[in-house]
Amino acid sequence: MWTCPQCRKTFVRDNQSHSCNDKTLSDYLQGKSELTISLYDHFIRELSALGDIQVRPTKSAIALSVDVRLGHIHRLGKNFVDVVFYFDKPYEDNLCFYKIANVPGSTQNNHYFRMMNEEDINEEVLKYMKMAVKAATRK
Numbered sequence: 001m002w003t004c005p006q007c008r009k010t011f012v013r014d015n016q017s018h019s020c021n022d023k024t025l026s027d028y029l030q031g032k033s034e035l036t037i038s039l040y041d042h043f044i045r046e047l048s049a050l051g052d053i054q055v056r057p058t059k060s061a062i063a064l065s066v067d068v069r070l071g072h073i074h075r076l077g078k079n080f081v082d083v084v085f086y087f088d089k090p091y092e093d094n095l096c097f098y099k100i101a102n103v104p105g106s107t108q109n110n111h112y113f114r115m116m117n118e119e120d121i122n123e124e125v126l127k128y129m130k131m132a133v134k135a136a137t138r139k
């Protein structure tokens, strides 16, 4: 077992390369309500059914990717989970995103989705989830 002198995280291998600022999944889930954690689990399960999803906690968010990033968990609230999907253009004609924001200087458009119960992943949301997974898959 090796402990990084900077961040005090422990690793199996000596000098394991990592980013000291990265948080762990438990850092994110700690102290969250049972509802929020079950919503998070449900979302990851639904997303994972669509492709080979990588879930990677970073210093600012829980990143979601296949071969490239498709979005991130924006916020784990008291009784909701906010997810952001990245698309190369804004899909304004929808009922499921409460905000769409272009990332300045890029073609990335962040689409914000708030999940308050499992049924929020409806047909429309699933359609966008599939699109995001497809766009992030390089083969």
Ligand SMILES: [Zn+2]
Pocket (backbone or CB within 6 Å): 004, 005, 006, 007, 008, 009, 018, 019, 020, 021
């Ligand atoms: Zn470190």
